Amino acid sequence: MKQTGDLHLMKRINKSIVMELIRHESPISRASIAEKTGLTKATVSSLVSELIESRLVDEIGAGESRGGRKPMLLLFNRTAGYAIGVDLGVTYITAVMTDLNGEIVNEVKIQHDNPPRDELIAELTRCIRELAERVPESAYGVVGIGIGIPGFADEEGNVLFAPNLGWEHVPLQRMLEDEFGIPVVIDNEANAGAVGEKEFGAGTRWPSLVYVSISAGIGTGIIIKEELYRGMSGFSGEIGHVSIQHDGKPCRCGNAGCWELYASEKALLDEAKEVYGQPRMKVDQLIRLAEEGDAKALALFDRLGRYLGIGIVNIINAFNPPAIIIGGRLAQAEAWLKQPLLEVVERRSLPYPRAQLEVQFSELGVRSTVLGACSFAISKFFSSTKVSVE
Amino acid sequence: MKQTGDLHLMKRINKSIVMELIRHESPISRASIAEKTGLTKATVSSLVSELIESRLVDEIGAGESRGGRKPMLLLFNRTAGYAIGVDLGVTYITAVMTDLNGEIVNEVKIQHDNPPRDELIAELTRCIRELAERVPESAYGVVGIGIGIPGFADEEGNVLFAPNLGWEHVPLQRMLEDEFGIPVVIDNEANAGAVGEKEFGAGTRWPSLVYVSISAGIGTGIIIKEELYRGMSGFSGEIGHVSIQHDGKPCRCGNAGCWELYASEKALLDEAKEVYGQPRMKVDQLIRLAEEGDAKALALFDRLGRYLGIGIVNIINAFNPPAIIIGGRLAQAEAWLKQPLLEVVERRSLPYPRAQLEVQFSELGVRSTVLGACSFAISKFFSSTKVSVE
DNA sequence: GAAAGTTTGTAAATTGATTAAACAAACAAA
DNA sequence: TTTGTTTGTTTAATCAATTTACAAACTTTC
Incomplete structure (x- = not known):
């Protein structure tokens, strides 16, 4: 009741x-x-x-x-306590400790090669412990831990499904709470990124926004009226699998023509392989080429920008958010993506929603997820007193 | 504050x-x-x-x-007061009076040929007055008026833009409140339809749902946690203008390959013109043909159902709602649309969101918008006492 | 530089809606 | 007939906010 x-x-x-x-x-x-x-x-x-x-x-x-x-x-008193945030990636773990204002005071990064579940959790625990042991003297100590994962979690912090980690039904929140004895929050990395940008980055000005994270695939976090939107049972939207070409390339998800087949790191690198005839190119390499003015690289980014624009037009028309924040690893190619992207948005989106819309690139870069994770922990700490009435 | x-x-x-x-x-x-x-x-x-x-x-x-x-x-005491709800259509006005439980006690319908603004408002006023004059003896009389319009309205009840009526910036709420002296609520017809189905129709079981109204075009109303989602500045989503074919037919909205170019009444009738070689066919006529087993008509509905499915898969993947309700005039073709639609959804949508999803057709039929409009009025009446805390 | 007026913050008395505890009425079951 | 339960009211206690009053500290004005 x-x-x-x-x-x-x-x-x-x-x-x-x-x-x-x-x-x-x-x-x-x-x-x-x-x-x-x-x-x-x-x-x-x-x-x-x-x-x-x-x-x-x-x-x-x-x-x-x-x-x-x-x-x-x-x-x-921002140093009355400290929060720990973790970005649990498919090849890395980044963990930071912040004060209650989200200012970073310590950081730990490791690489991993996706070992078996329990080993990875042991690594994760080590990272957290390392930070926790160095917490400054303060009234409340570590007030909580937030984790951004590449997958879905339910409200009880069970990882339901994280395909790229090979995880299914892992009660991560309970495990970590048992281990550390403080509150733990688990959520999707894009949701964490959205909250990170909303609280500390490019999104502080708006009550609602859509955060689009472009890395290997496309992830999205949707914030509506200061609150993270979660779909039913903890699965939020997977806008990357909205089709932009109903009779297009088949996707492993069952759909065809999914946006992320055209506008992700994977799409970019597949194209690059074709264009350069080299098998294993990396994004950094393409960025370097673009910086040198390489025509092929510039064309690749231009094309990617346009495809990003097409999906973003769909987001604008469907959600009508006041702001869209673009993050993820590819956001560092802002210099070459922004122009074609905005051009498509300008040309194709409905005039009314577009009127007051702003498209921004991430301000926190690779740190949006960890900082969002910290924000989860901080919010939970304050939510003991936080109540809203309308 | x-x-x-x-x-x-x-x-x-x-x-x-x-x-x-x-x-x-x-x-x-x-x-x-x-x-x-x-x-x-x-x-x-x-x-x-x-x-x-x-x-x-x-x-x-x-x-x-x-x-x-x-x-x-x-x-x-559901008869302590009565609400008036209006569906202001492009060619008709339907107005009903309900008790506080949404039970219809009176109804007025008229046809119109989209006369100039002030004349149409005069017609609208006459419809409302006719109902209001016949309100049963009760404690509160008419507690409010809700209007569903084919366009956008802001929170103050100004009609910002209603292309098919040719209206722009009409302070309808203020005009009607001045006229009748009771609270008036104005909102988009699809939003009203969503609320109607949520309160009184096919959607009562779920806290969140997406209502898709398929008539001349496609409109959508999104309800999240018992609350209607409105985009920024009162424009909610226009999912009909999400592109399902980025290089498809150009749409007057500026985009290309918009869903509603493939899956609306207009799309159906354009196709029918081609197939039958007759210029002005109507939906009722096609339904009659389908009932008689006419192969061409059946093929048309099958095709429409598939295209509906494609857009609905996008909705599922993007929003992950627990339920999708399909309404609008074409919902009466449920018998021929449902099968192909569900088949596409089954085949193409992500397994996780789909797992607990239900796709339902409207229960209120042509009345979802008027009843939703009544619900607006009733909610406003009770919101004087209604407060929520979480 | 004294008087007048402002602003900040605390203290005391009042208000009012809830809870807790006690109780009366009405009823079923043993 | 007795015992115990359920319903709903009454009474007293509680407690957080408001109202009112006021002291302290400061600026402005004459």
Whole structure:
């Protein structure tokens, strides 16, 4: 049944509102909080003193007077605790520790060759432990762990299906919570990337956005009104498998003409093999060639940009998001992709949705997933107090 | 700023929870409400007596004892007020009056030939007035008016753009509220249809669904977690203009190979013109031919069903909804469309999203939009008390 | 530089909706 | 007839917010 209203809930609501305001607009005075929230000064005073007592907020001295008594400024204590975020890739593990504002304080990276499940989990655990052992002295220590995985997870943090790891039904959240004794959140890498860009990167300006991650395949994370959209049972959309050519190349997914057959790293490298007649080219190599002005490479990126544009037009027409953020490994080819991509978007998308739309490339680069994972952990930490009412 | 918590909010939350429970599970006793909500019996008693006073709830006598005192059963008073819903079509207006449960008590239909704006609004006003004048004696009378329009509206009920009516920037909500003095809600016809099927039709079982309306073109309404998804600035998705063939037929929207070029009434009739060599065939005529076993007609519907399937696979892969409801005028050809459609879905969609998905045809037929419009009005009436907390 | 007016933040009294506890009424089962 | 259960109300206690009042600190104005 729904949450009912009582005094306890009321206080949680207000405390959460005050906390959010201090987190995002500090330094700020009690009077200013009262004005912005509509709460009385007395209530704000009382809630703030509890937040100070719980070490999440500090007083940092007086600010400028506006014609009366000087305000006492409050600051969010971003070092009251730390979060660990992990990008669990198919060939690598990246793990970072951030403060409660998402500022990185430590980082661990390893390569792996996709060993058996338990070995990989052991590697993962080692990475996390290494960071956890170096956590700075603080009120709450490590407040939680977030993991971005190349696959699907359900709400209980079970990895349902991660084809490129060869995993199916792995209760990763439970395993890690047993190991470390702190809250763990598991989600898809594109979802994590979307949250990363939304919180700390190119997407902070919009309440809703679609993040498109272009690496080996195409992944997407959709944020609607500040909240990650998850499809039924934890599977969010797989826009990479939307067909842009219904009678096109068959895809292993069962469909034909899937977008990611035309606009992914794999598509690019397959094309490159044809064009250059060399078997194993890499993206870095193509970027270097493009930098040198190599016509073939430039043509390849131009073509890729156009195909990206075609799928992005579909996203625009279907979702009408205020912003689209392009990330993933191929986002580093922004210089050559952006122009053809925008040209296709300009020409083909519906005028009304397009009017206020912005297409941006990732600001966090390879770190969007890890930082999103940290954000999961931080959000969970604050969600104990966070409640929303509309 | 966000809503803050105070005693008034607390009461609104609880009253709304109790009201919702009585609306959807009546007859129900106070004790049972207390048990299901977690509120104390005292609180429930107090709230219920206020609801009874406001005429929204009635006591209807004692129920069966479960080994003690007999419970007094409470009933939602669905005739405490009435809602008016309108389907404003390009060639017709359908308006209905329902009780607060969405049961139709009166209906008005007229045809029109798309006259100038002010004349059509006058027609619309006449339809509404005709219903409003016949409202049964009740506590609240007409509680609101909902309108489904063939175009886009913003949150303030301005019709931003309705190409087939030739309207742009019409403040319809304000005009009607000035005229009738009660709350008015304006939204897209597909959004209304989605809500109609969700509340009263084929979609009651799911918290989220995608409604696909196939008439002249293709419209869609997306409901996520009991809530209608609207894109930025009131434009929701136009999935009809997702391309299924990036190098296909050019569409007037600027894109190429749009789904609705292959899978709409217009597409069907264009094909029919080719096949039969007759210029102006109608859908009803084709359905009659199909009923008679006409091979050409059967082939046309089969082809249409497959193209519908292709777009629906895209919806499944992109949104992963638990249910897809197919409505609009062509939904009446379910008998011939369903088979080829499901066959394509079965063959082409990703196994994971598909696993628990259901594809259903409309239960309300031509009435999904009007009933959805009524639901808008009813929801607005109850939203004065309705608050959700998570 | 004194008076007047502002702004900040705290303190005390009041309000009001919920909970907890007690209870009366109505009923079934032993 | 007794016992125990269920329903719904009454009463007192609780507690977080509001209202009101006020002290402290500061700027502006004359």
